[in-house]
Amino acid sequence: MSDIIEPRILKGFRDFLPPSEIERRLLLEKVEESFRSFGFVPIDTPALEYAEILLGKGGGETEKQIYRFTDNGGRDVALRFDLTVPFARFLAEHREELSLPFKRYHIAKVWRGENTQRGRYREFTQCDFDTVGSDTAAADFEILLMIQSTLKNINAGELTIRVNHRGLFNRFLGKISVSDKSVEILRTVDKLSKVGHDATLETLETLVGSENARSILDYIAPRGSFEETLAALTKAAGGPCPESERLSLIRRFMTDTGTADSFTLDPSITRGLDYYTGVVYETFLNELPGIGSVCSGGRYDDLAGLYSKEKLSGVGSSIGLDRLIAGLESLGKLKGRGSYARAAVACIREEDGGISQGIGQKLREAGINCEVFLDEKKLTQQFILAEKKGIPWMIIPDGGALTLRNLAARKNSEGLALDSIIELLKKGDIS
Amino acid sequence: MSDIIEPRILKGFRDFLPPSEIERRLLLEKVEESFRSFGFVPIDTPALEYAEILLGKGGGETEKQIYRFTDNGGRDVALRFDLTVPFARFLAEHREELSLPFKRYHIAKVWRGENTQRGRYREFTQCDFDTVGSDTAAADFEILLMIQSTLKNINAGELTIRVNHRGLFNRFLGKISVSDKSVEILRTVDKLSKVGHDATLETLETLVGSENARSILDYIAPRGSFEETLAALTKAAGGPCPESERLSLIRRFMTDTGTADSFTLDPSITRGLDYYTGVVYETFLNELPGIGSVCSGGRYDDLAGLYSKEKLSGVGSSIGLDRLIAGLESLGKLKGRGSYARAAVACIREEDGGISQGIGQKLREAGINCEVFLDEKKLTQQFILAEKKGIPWMIIPDGGALTLRNLAARKNSEGLALDSIIELLKKGDIS
Numbered sequence: 001m002s003d004i005i006e007p008r009i010l011k012g013f014r015d016f017l018p019p020s021e022i023e024r025r026l027l028l029e030k031v032e033e034s035f036r037s038f039g040f041v042p043i044d045t046p047a048l049e050y051a052e053i054l055l056g057k058g059g060g061e062t063e064k065q066i067y068r069f070t071d072n073g074g075r076d077v078a079l080r081f082d083l084t085v086p087f088a089r090f091l092a093e094h095r096e097e098l099s100l101p102f103k104r105y106h107i108a109k110v111w112r113g114e115n116t117q118r119g120r121y122r123e124f125t126q127c128d129f130d131t132v133g134s135d136t137a138a139a140d141f142e143i144l145l146m147i148q149s150t151l152k153n154i155n156a157g158e159l160t161i162r163v164n165h166r167g168l169f170n171r172f173l174g175k176i177s178v179s180d181k182s183v184e185i186l187r188t189v190d191k192l193s194k195v196g197h198d199a200t201l202e203t204l205e206t207l208v209g210s211e212n213a214r215s216i217l218d219y220i221a222p223r224g225s226f227e228e229t230l231a232a233l234t235k236a237a238g239g240p241c242p243e244s245e246r247l248s249l250i251r252r253f254m255t256d257t258g259t260a261d262s263f264t265l266d267p268s269i270t271r272g273l274d275y276y277t278g279v280v281y282e283t284f285l286n287e288l289p290g291i292g293s294v295c296s297g298g299r300y301d302d303l304a305g306l307y308s309k310e311k312l313s314g315v316g317s318s319i320g321l322d323r324l325i326a327g328l329e330s331l332g333k334l335k336g337r338g339s340y341a342r343a344a345v346a347c348i349r350e351e352d353g354g355i356s357q358g359i360g361q362k363l364r365e366a367g368i369n370c371e372v373f374l375d376e377k378k379l380t381q382q383f384i385l386a387e388k389k390g391i392p393w394m395i396i397p398d399g400g401a402l403t404l405r406n407l408a409a410r411k412n413s414e415g416l417a418l419d420s421i422i423e424l425l426k427k428g429d430i431s
Numbered sequence: 432m433s434d435i436i437e438p439r440i441l442k443g444f445r446d447f448l449p450p451s452e453i454e455r456r457l458l459l460e461k462v463e464e465s466f467r468s469f470g471f472v473p474i475d476t477p478a479l480e481y482a483e484i485l486l487g488k489g490g491g492e493t494e495k496q497i498y499r500f501t502d503n504g505g506r507d508v509a510l511r512f513d514l515t516v517p518f519a520r521f522l523a524e525h526r527e528e529l530s531l532p533f534k535r536y537h538i539a540k541v542w543r544g545e546n547t548q549r550g551r552y553r554e555f556t557q558c559d560f561d562t563v564g565s566d567t568a569a570a571d572f573e574i575l576l577m578i579q580s581t582l583k584n585i586n587a588g589e590l591t592i593r594v595n596h597r598g599l600f601n602r603f604l605g606k607i608s609v610s611d612k613s614v615e616i617l618r619t620v621d622k623l624s625k626v627g628h629d630a631t632l633e634t635l636e637t638l639v640g641s642e643n644a645r646s647i648l649d650y651i652a653p654r655g656s657f658e659e660t661l662a663a664l665t666k667a668a669g670g671p672c673p674e675s676e677r678l679s680l681i682r683r684f685m686t687d688t689g690t691a692d693s694f695t696l697d698p699s700i701t702r703g704l705d706y707y708t709g710v711v712y713e714t715f716l717n718e719l720p721g722i723g724s725v726c727s728g729g730r731y732d733d734l735a736g737l738y739s740k741e742k743l744s745g746v747g748s749s750i751g752l753d754r755l756i757a758g759l760e761s762l763g764k765l766k767g768r769g770s771y772a773r774a775a776v777a778c779i780r781e782e783d784g785g786i787s788q789g790i791g792q793k794l795r796e797a798g799i800n801c802e803v804f805l806d807e808k809k810l811t812q813q814f815i816l817a818e819k820k821g822i823p824w825m826i827i828p829d830g831g832a833l834t835l836r837n838l839a840a841r842k843n844s845e846g847l848a849l850d851s852i853i854e855l856l857k858k859g860d861i862s
Contacts, residue, residue, distance in 0.1 A: 005484060007524035007738040009477055010508065015521055017528060018472035018535065025473060037795040039772035039802020039822075042452045046444035046554055047478065047540060048498070048510075052436060067479070069500030072544045077441065079479075090446055093438035097448060099816055101805055104449065109478060113503045123477055131805070138784035138805040145788055149795070249782065256785025257792060307438040341470035351680065353569035354687025357576055361688060364468040364580070371470025374532055374562070374569040385530055391470075 012114070012122030019336035027154055027325065027334070028107060028127070034150040035105045035129055038142065043104050045086040047111075051078040053089050056306045065112040079111040083128045083318075084303075091132060092307035100133030100312075121322065130316025132303065137249040140279045140299060140315050144250070147283055147295050147317055148262050155333055156294075156324070158286040162266035163250070166276050166298065168233055168243040169219070169267065175238045176215050178208045183274060189220055190272040220268040226251055229265040243278075250279065277301040279315065285327055294324040338389040341371040343425060346382050346396045350375075356397060359418060366422045383407055395421060443545070443553030450767035458585055458756065458765070459538060459558070465581040466536045466560055469573065474535050476517040478542075482509040484520050487737045496543040510542040514559045514749075515734075522563060523738035531564030552753065561747025563734060568680040571710045571730060571746050575681070578714055578726050578748055579693050586764055587725075587755070589717040593697035594681070597707050597729065599664055599674040600650070600698065606669045607646050609639045614705060620651055621703040651699040657682055660696040674709075681710070708732040709746065716758055725755040769820040772802040774856060777813050777827045781806075787828060790849060797853045814838055824856060 068078040107127045114120045131139045204213035223229040234244040254260040271280040278299030297317030328334045345356045356372045363370035396403040401415045499509040538558045562570045635644035654660040665675040685691040702711040709730030728748030759765045776787045787803045794801040827834040832846045
């Protein structure tokens, strides 16, 4: 047996065993349920695409991290590293088949050969939702409301969604005549919470001089309420403008839906990525702000520009699934489950397997997930196995009548009919 | 704009637009619901693994079809081409963390650089379910019952699951002294329905001579009932043996669960793959037998042997999702849906976006999926868009009172309160 291959997986990749896979699926199912409740529809795209499509005009970081190779047909191909680029390609390719506005979600794996030392994975799930083709406050607000509703649906606790408008910030940068440095300024400001006030000031001073640096830090400083902040930013940007009007209307929608408390206007939120042009936002769990944003996004002007002449404006967001799961776990808000089954049927004699499955089928038809045990083992061993899986009830078939065992309480009810057991399990508060 | 990149995908790969992605998801959700109801639990494994792990001792066909490359760290890696090999590696690697019998399902994409001319895809979803660590008739039967239940759950119509036992067939081959040719014989027999009786006879004659070839064709010929066939095969194989006892017990379980009509004993079913050792089976839709088996599998003796010294016996099956979907589509059993939403809120004035989302939230809280329209367009245009998406109801907010429109019937009910609309939609038979 010396030719056994050592079982191992690649660094940065993960196996998901049932308890964590069940946990992930329960979470994603609730996320999807929320997306669907807003009328968003799913799409899927290939994991593998032409490298030219995925790399577009090329980007230093991306090019280094992407899994790229030549396939057996000599094609230059790569694994997708996000869901945004494939979505842009999808929009350009299927434009004729889609009606706008197009509200889609896409939950799928992506691959990046990142440095795993930072606790990052090389294979992870992204969870994106976007509305394309409606440049309205209603579209912006809907994405914000979906973040709020979806995180509520997964029981993430109180949260703060910090909103800003890149266009308004750019207007301010124009007013102080530093628009030509806007990309560098946005990136610098985006790192404020990581590098701190002094280091940010220093970088900004090098970029735009001392006075402008101070103006920028003033602009992005925390203020009072959403309304007060909006008034101050509007003034700093030169007075009312389409961008301030947009924020004002979005704020009204928050108030109209009774969700105003979940949102703040935070001028320091810029999102480092160049392609955002309108609202931008990040989401923090109030009980665990230190883990960073669990859901971020914004509005972009020209998503599919690399592949199409048509300008498509969109607004969207992405849930940071791994971070969110880690956060919910540390808050004790996720309980690992070993099984979806709520009842198990014990195996007393192998030749009664058909009778046991008959009992199982009756329960399943009544909506009660039921595992049938297959092997003649001591009953106590079967109890232990069921408990290990987190199954609360066991049915012991012995001749005609049945025994129902509450595994946690170690209590048997004997001589029951199957119908009575089904009634008990259906009305019982079995979590 | 001459630097636009032509949007295109790789040959053999697919985009899934909402109607087909919704259809696929509805189907997979019902499949999963059924697996879970039997207490089966999900796992996931990496898309990318060491090539050494996936290729094992190497196999001609596999090696030609696999997507294999060297990653940026110099590792020899490949995309998984099925879910069986990763499952074997998973079992060996996590043996200590799992309790046996281990009942798992795995639904995930796999990649093969196959010839696409045969209507095959290079990226497709596999849907596997297996029980490992219980070599019992109960485990064999449970997989068969799951096939029957799962296909019933997706409304696939009447079906025939053709069962056979490779071990019993091998016993027969031993009795006529041609065991040394068993692999070739099994492969030849597996192709019977494709190449026909005469060509099969010819191949068998070359392999084992004329008399044996006729015996084999006699053995695999269709007979009467399950019981009659079993009696004949048992006799041909030399009398009662563990394999005939296993089939006999499985048959009893079918009768005990009232599912006997769904199964036949078909001695021509062998499954070409070498690793099966016990029961094997294929599933045919009675309304569409010509498309071939939509769910096949069997029992294997030593799944994880490449990676572990421990012998793990398992029994499992795999749903041919693409084939099943094509079959259900051609039977008209799948209706494409453009949306999960059952109601839409029309956009009358953009500044009422908050009020519209407030209506949407009330419906969502009542369990009614509701899309809010975002753009001020003519109402007739909004009606057309909603109908195109398959949304049956539209709510038109105009001042205080609401109008509910049945889009198919083109009928309005005016002056309704939101609560009345929710009541109507909840009890209405809206499909």
